[in-house]
Amino acid sequence: ELKVEQNPLFLSMQEGKNYTIYCNYSTTSDRLYWYRQDPGKSLESLFVLLSNGAVKQEGRLMASLDTKARLSTLHITAAVHDLSATYFCAGEMGAQKLVFGQGTRLTINP
Amino acid sequence: ETGVTQSPTHLIKTRGQQVTLRCSSQSGHNTVSWYQQALGQGPQFIFQYYREEENGRGNFPPRFSGLQFPNYSSELNVNALELDDSALYLCASSLDVSSYNEQFFGPGTRLTVL
Numbered sequence: 001e002l003k004v005e006q007n008p009l010f011l012s013m014q015e016g017k018n019y020t021i022y023c024n025y026s027t028t029s030d031r032l033y034w035y036r037q038d039p040g041k042s043l044e045s046l047f048v049l050l051s052n053g054a055v056k057q058e059g060r061l062m063a064s065l066d067t068k069a070r071l072s073t074l075h076i077t078a079a080v081h082d083l084s085a086t087y088f089c090a091g092e093m094g095a096q097k098l099v100f101g102q103g104t105r106l107t108i109n110p
Numbered sequence: 111e112t113g114v115t116q117s118p119t120h121l122i123k124t125r126g127q128q129v130t131l132r133c134s135s136q137s138g139h140n141t142v143s144w145y146q147q148a149l150g151q152g153p154q155f156i157f158q159y160y161r162e163e164e165n166g167r168g169n170f171p172p173r174f175s176g177l178q179f180p181n182y183s184s185e186l187n188v189n190a191l192e193l194d195d196s197a198l199y200l201c202a203s204s205l206d207v208s209s210y211n212e213q214f215f216g217p218g219t220r221l222t223v224l
Contacts, residue, residue: 031210040220041217042215042218043153045212045213048210096204096211097143097168098143099155100153100154102152103151
């Protein structure tokens with residue numbers, strides 16, 4: 001059974017700083033997903049990582065995947081307030097059947 | 111804007127009642143998945159429908175059931191509501207389940223059970 005764990009669960013950081021969110025998963029997952037969720041809103045797709053060593057970047061966010069370590073990371077560079085949200089990673093237990101982590105609630109303070 | 115819509119936006123029910131939530135996928139999307147997201151938690155997979163047939167189910171009891179229609183709409187039905195069913199219910203659609211296709215999530219329905 002696929003299990004996905006994120007850490008930290010809560011992260012408060014200052015603008016301009018860098019930080020990393022970690023996502024560990026327990027068994028093989030074909031793909032690894034990262035989503036953003038604002039309060040009371042739905043999920044916004046950020047990245048889909050398809051293979052070992054995959055790295056994707058969009059603005060101040062960069063995601064990577066190490067399938068051997070069963071680890072994905074979401075790195076935030078020079079954080080800005082607009083990035084405050086909850087971030088979820090998700091593995092895939094079958095075609096498009098996602099198993100989500102608990103989420104990391106990120107607060108970026110001026 | 112993902113092109114996936116859900117109705118209603120919010121709903122309040124009492125324990126023991128039944129509820130139907132609706133999802134309208136993008137035209138041509140023959141796969142729809144439903145997720146339950148309790149407050150402060152990650153979404154949990156309920157079930158998936160592919161070409162109007164159930165194609166996988168998560169750890170949810172039979173009182174959670176679904177339907178998918180030829181017009182790319184779908185329903186999630188929950189019978190005998192319990193307090194713990196209070197959650198945000200999300201549907202996600204994609205073109206096809208047999209190969210990688212991006213899933214598009216709807217805005218969700220917030221269900222409160224009193």
